[in-house]
Amino acid sequence: MSNAENRQDRLPYVDAVRRLAASKPLQAMVPGHGGDPDRGGRHLADIYGEAVVRMDAPLMLEGIDLGDDSPMVEALELAAEAWGARRAWWLTNGASQGNRTAAFAVRGLGERVLMQRSSHSSFSDGVLLAGLIPAFVSPNVDHVHGIAHGLTPQMLEDALRTEIEAGRAVQSIYVVSPSYFGSTADVAGLAAVAHAHDAALIVDNAWAAHYGFHPELPESPARLGADLVISSTHKLAGSLTQSAMLLLGDTEFAERLEPLVARAYTMTSSTSASSILMGSLDAARHALVHGTETIGASIRRAEEFRERLRADERFSVISDEFDEFPDIIATDPLHVPIDVSRLGQSGHWVRDRASAEHGVYFEMSTATSIVAILGALASPDLDRLMAVLTAVADEADELRAAGKASDQSGFPQLPDAGTLRMLPRSAFFAESVLVTAHQAIGQVSADTLAAYPPGIPNLVPGEEITEETVSFLQAVAASPTGYVRGAADPMVATFRVVRDPISAAQAG
Ligand SMILES: Cc1ncc(COP(=O)(O)O)c(C=O)c1O
DSSP, X not given: OOHHHHXXXXXXXXXXXXXXXXXXXXXXXXXXXXXXXXXXXXXXXXXXXXXXXXXXXXXXXXXXTSXXXXXXXXHHHHHHHXXXXXXXXXXXXXXXXXXXXXXXXXXXXXXXEXXXXXXXXXXXXXXXXXXXXXXXXXXXXXXXXXXXXXXXXXXXXXXXXXXXXXXXXXXXXXXXXXXXXXXXXXXXXXXXXXXXXXXXXXXXXXXXXXXXXXXXXXXXXXXXXXXXXXXXXXXXXXXXXXXXXXXXXXXXXXXXXXXHHHHHHHHHSOTTOOHHHHHHHHHHHHHHHTOHXXXXXXHHHHHHHHHHHHTSTTOEEGGGGGGGXXXXXXXXXXEEEEEOGGGTSOHHHHHHHHHHHHOOOOSEEOSXXXXXXXXXXXXXXXXXHHHHHHHHHHHHHHHHXXXXXXXXXXXXXXXXXXXBOSOHHHHHHXXXXXXXXXXXXXXXXXXXXXXXXXXXXEEOTTXXXXXXXXXXXXXXXHSTTOEEETOSSTTOOEEEEESOHHHHHHHO
16 A cells, blocks of 8 residues: 555544544533533534534644644645645635635736636625626536536637737636536646636536546546636535535646635635534545545446436436537536426426425426436435336326426526626625616626526626526526525516616726
8 A cells, every 4th residue: 555545544633633522621612512412512412412512623722723733734635635636725614615715816816707607606706705807708508408518628718819809818717517417527628728828727626526536537627737626525525514625736826826725715714614524524535535436336326327217218317418518528427417308397396296205305406307416425225216206207197197297498598698897896885776677677787696506697796687687587586496596586576786887887
């Protein structure tokens, strides 16, 4: 066994917290439950077990996280090594914190960012907070299912050239790979294009923290030339919900970015980050590094799941058609996107029936699809999954026989972005007013509005509100399980617009 493998056997942070817990300290400090299940933590221990109370340690403790050679520093180095990064930061407020931190950090390289339109709203929030000037590049879209994929290096090159020719060269670029549906872009190619234009590449890899941990999975983006990688470890890679990582690639930008990220991280992180969440990141790293067999078993299950779906003509596997999209160079086997449109009911209905009637929960749904996510270290009961999908499909058949099928093809396509008329930050802080949807058309949005699923911002502050965007958002809001984050009211009947965009832009 090599030294690197030996090192990866260690669980430095988890062990340090365990040692503290085992010493049964008297904690006259926060957290107020005292770390003692018998004196202050019983209400928690009864629910979550004694270990949670004992291991819920505060920050700044000798032997855990204080100093340059603390167990926490070692654990972070192991994480960086495992993902092929130069440095790793643990996040206790999700990949959302990673996106905001990345936006703050790249502002130090310059004020312009080119971002994939299907960004997560946490990145556009970061753009706003950092005062970045965004330009957008639209990803390929599957118009049948209304879902966004990614960018080819050529699409990025073309978008960069447009910005350069307009005298707006960008210093950073943000792309998402993989998508919710597992479609994976050519990160190495995108990094080469970005670097040829002297721009840093941020890859939002929230959906694939497990990449690079099995020969049948795509490589970790940090090993493919990405400068910053946002990794939602809790999503598929086995850490606890809300724990995530920000990784710095070992690239030509690393030296400039490292201090910028460190400062930005201080601005976005809690001064009481949870040792339970951070310990789960140490544990997930350890499990992934040693998990080739388990991850392989998850991949086999996902393949078997796909086979079983293909055998029922009422379903089809959306990723089987991914070859049509030039941006998709690989598919995450653990994202299983299922076309349910032949059932005559919406994906929302299918997802709802599966959870309400059978206790089986799918990650998301669209009008025509549902997406199943299998954890990299998990082994779901495929028989139960298939039995429930079959039962829901049978119920749909009965509805259709009774003439109660509904046509999902009228669902609107994702709207194009309106013109950016003001800086997002200026529009957000400008005096604003609520107007009806009809009156809002042609005015400047003061808010970020993102339709869920999948949470792509359809409007950012400073953008002109178009008729197309209004009808799209209202259609999503009216659908059974859709909702619009950031809307002034649930049905998106009103919009918050900038009262006087011309004077606000001058002031901003
Ligand atoms: C592409 C993308 N980035 C970032 C996030 C935010 O992740 P988290 O929920 O860990 O904050 C999400 C959440 O779904 C996402 O889809």
